[in-house]
Amino acid sequence: MNDQPEDFWTRVRQGWRVARKQAAAALHDAVNTETVRVAVTGLSRAGKTVFITSAVQNLLAMAEGKGALPKFDDHGVSDRLKKLALRAATSDAPRFPFETNFAALASAAPHWPPRTASLAEIGINFTIRRRHTAGLDFFKLREATLDIIDYPGEWLLDLPMLAEDFAPWSAETLKRMGTGLRAEPAKPFFDYLRSVDLDAPADDDIARRLHDLYLAYLFDARDRLGLRYLQPGGFLCAPPWPKTEAMIFAPLPVAPGRSLKPGSLAALFQKRYDLYRQDMNAHFFDRHFRRFDRQIVLVDVLGALHGGPDVFEDTRLAIQRLADCFNYGGRGMLNPFARGISKVLFAATKADHVPERQRDALQILLGRMAGADIDQMRDSRAVVRTAALASVRCTLDDRAQIDGRDVAVVRGLPMGRDKLVKFYPGEVPLKPPEPDFWSGSFFELPVFQPPKLDVKGASGVPHIALDDALYYLIGDRL
Ligand SMILES: Nc1nc2c(ncn2[C@@H]2O[C@H](COP(=O)(O)OP(=O)(O)OP(=O)(O)O)[C@@H](O)[C@H]2O)c(=O)[nH]1
Ligand SMILES: [Mg+2]
Structure with a gap:
């Protein structure tokens, strides 16, 4: 239906007023x-x-x-x-x-x-x-x-991990675990680690046992010894996404630059470490941290x-x-x-x-x-x-x-x-x-x-x- 000329101009005037107000x-x-x-x-x-x-x-x-x-x-x-x-x-x-x-x-x-x-x-x-x-x-x-x-303060310490791949992160973390106050609570983890073949096909029970021993060390170091430089922070304090199997990992002594045997425990942990970093990045750093x-x-x-x-x-x-x-x-x-x-x-x-x-x-x-x-x-x-x-x-x-x-x-x-x-x-x-x-x-x-x-x-x-x-x-x- 065509507008009558006066309706048309009334609407133009109304539209103009609204647009002016909105602008x-x-x-x-x-x-x-x-x-x-x-x-x-x-x-x-x-x-x-x-x-x-x-x-x-x-x-x-x-x-x-x-x-x-x-x-x-x-x-x-x-x-x-x-x-x-x-x-x-x-x-x-x-x-x-x-x-x-x-x-x-x-x-x-x-x-x-x-x-x-x-x-x-x-x-x-x-x-x-x-x-x-x-x-x-x-x-x-x-x-x-x-x-x-x-x-939680624990998440903050995952920030340096974003720039570190699994092998160097593991090397640095294991080195710290082996010295000073940390050596004692880390002993059960190291004892078990020595019995594990990192190149063998990944086994769920071994993976979980290593992860649990690593977790026990982290909690002991934080709560009993008062240490703070503990990674990944999302292990100590639930991260902002639902916990999945992908979080079952721990640092392992793998040589930087060496390609890991497909299907091995070392390759599985490396994959999970990368997934963890991606999740922490997307759910926390990218979504919140970046916008400050x-x-x-x-x-x-x-x-x-x-x-x-x-x-x-x-x-x-x-x-x-x-x-x-x-x-x-x-x-x-x-x-x-x-x-x-x-x-x-x-x-x-x-x-x-x-x-x-x-x-x-x-x-x-x-x-x-x-x-x-x-x-x-x-x-x-x-x-x-x-x-x-x-x-x-x-x-x-x-x-x-x-x-x-x-x-x-x-x-x-x-x-x-x-x-x-x-x-x-x-x-x-x-x-x-x-x-x-x-x-x-x-x-x-x-x-x-x-x-x-x-x-x-x-x-x-x-x-x-x-x-x-x-x-x-x-x-x-x-
Ligand atoms: N005397 C004194 N104690 C403080 C002060 N601020 C914090 N505290 C003490 O430090 C403790 C920790 O403070 P929070 O603010 O909970 O620390 P947070 O950084 O939020 O800790 P997380 O949530 O565990 O990461 C408190 O429970 C107090 O005992 C302060 O200004 N003076
Ligand atoms: Mg707090």
């Missing part, structure tokens, strides 16, 4: 909304979940004008902030259980949130007045979304010192390997993961275990643990910094007499105790310590009870330098 909305969105994705990474138990919980609660308190994040006040962010709201879950990832985690910290008997078993994400929407509006209302308010994800703008790598430096020479060396190696993976100028293959990342912060956590005087040393030591790579990264596209922080400050600075000397200490309530104790952590060295450093008794490290918090979170969570870290990461985008 204005699209322009408004393009100009006034943006998303900043911050990756919070770190080895297992480094303090990622606590960092995110405290950061979110303190941002909420800052929006209420509670002065929870002084750095944001100093830079006028709190004044310009109109609204801050947590975003509902998206279909991208399960929501970070912020409310449950905060409730644990703020309960009548304060306790720490549980270990993370899978990936979760939280989004925070900021409605904020622009610094400069050029006098136009159109530009007055911006919407910025901050996305933060949490995941900013990166904070949390490191429990004090825990590493407390653990003694093997644990310290293990942590140092892990941090160095990770720094290498984030290095733009370094290994080409991994660069895509860091493609969009323009700021990186390496932060030593739990700095409330040491008095103020020693927090600088903690930061310097962390920089040196990351090795030369961290300095190379400074020259590259990303700005890299180091920091020492406490997401939840559980102690106060104090002084005590030790062996007739007046020393700086911290005072806090160890978990499960009813009296505050003064605690002298020992001197934090400025560089990875020499062997004689470990001969003295060093670094007692109690788990402190979180401080009493307002359940409604009105006044935020006490912290040390969390505001500096957060402002460095996102301040320029607010």
Whole structure:
């Protein structure tokens, strides 16, 4: 049916109005909304979940004008902030259980949130007045979304595996297993391995036995010895895809470059190792890790010192390997993961275990643990910094007499105790310590009870330098 001329022009006018509105909305969105994705990474138990919980609660308190994040006040962010709201879950990832985690910290008997078993994400929407509006209302308010994800620290250490084939990965892993603290828990695995013919046709029972013994070693090394550089991380903490037979493998002594006998155990494990890397890449690194703008790598430096020479060396190696993976100028293959990342912060956590005087040393030591790579990264596209922080400050600075000397200490309530104790952590060295450093008794490290918090979170969570870290990461985008 043909339009009457007046109907036709009415529709043209209507269409034009709709198109104009849509174009204005699209322009408004393009100009006034943006998303900043911050990756919070770190080895297992480094303090990622606590960092995110405290950061979110303190941002909420800052929006209420509670002065929870002084750095944001100093830079006028709190004044310009109109609204801050947590975003509902998206279909991208399960929501970070912020409310449950905060409730644990703020309960009548304060306790720490549980270990993370899978990936979760939280989004925070900021409605904020622009610094400069050029006098136009159109530009007055911006919407910025901050996305933060949490995941088990174990998965992170699969990142270096992406650049390593089965033979070199096996060689390196078996070498580490044969030395230091690891040798004892690894013994049953090595004993059985010696009885296995790697060129014989693959046998399911042998494959499973090797895998089980390797798993037992990994768990023992993590839970009893406190070691962190353990791969594959998906063996210790279920990976983000259903576990299949393809995950039944272990490192084997196969010569790099040698072609493996088809159908043999060695060939089967090599195939499964490649499948594992493909899955980890597709389900975690490619889907989540790659899309970040900013990166904070949390490191429990004090825990590493407390653990003694093997644990310290293990942590140092892990941090160095990770720094290498984030290095733009370094290994080409991994660069895509860091493609969009323009700021990186390496932060030593739990700095409330040491008095103020020693927090600088903690930061310097962390920089040196990351090795030369961290300095190379400074020259590259990303700005890299180091920091020492406490997401939840559980102690106060104090002084005590030790062996007739007046020393700086911290005072806090160890978990499960009813009296505050003064605690002298020992001197934090400025560089990875020499062997004689470990001969003295060093670094007692109690788990402190979180401080009493307002359940409604009105006044935020006490912290040390969390505001500096957060402002460095996102301040320029607010
Ligand atoms: N005193 C103090 N202890 C902290 C702080 N942050 C973390 N901790 C301690 O470190 C433990 C581990 O912190 P989490 O945040 O759960 O560590 P994570 O990196 O998420 O660990 P995974 O989920 O196992 O990878 C906590 O249970 C606390 O005992 C802090 O700021 N101060
Ligand atoms: Mg966690």
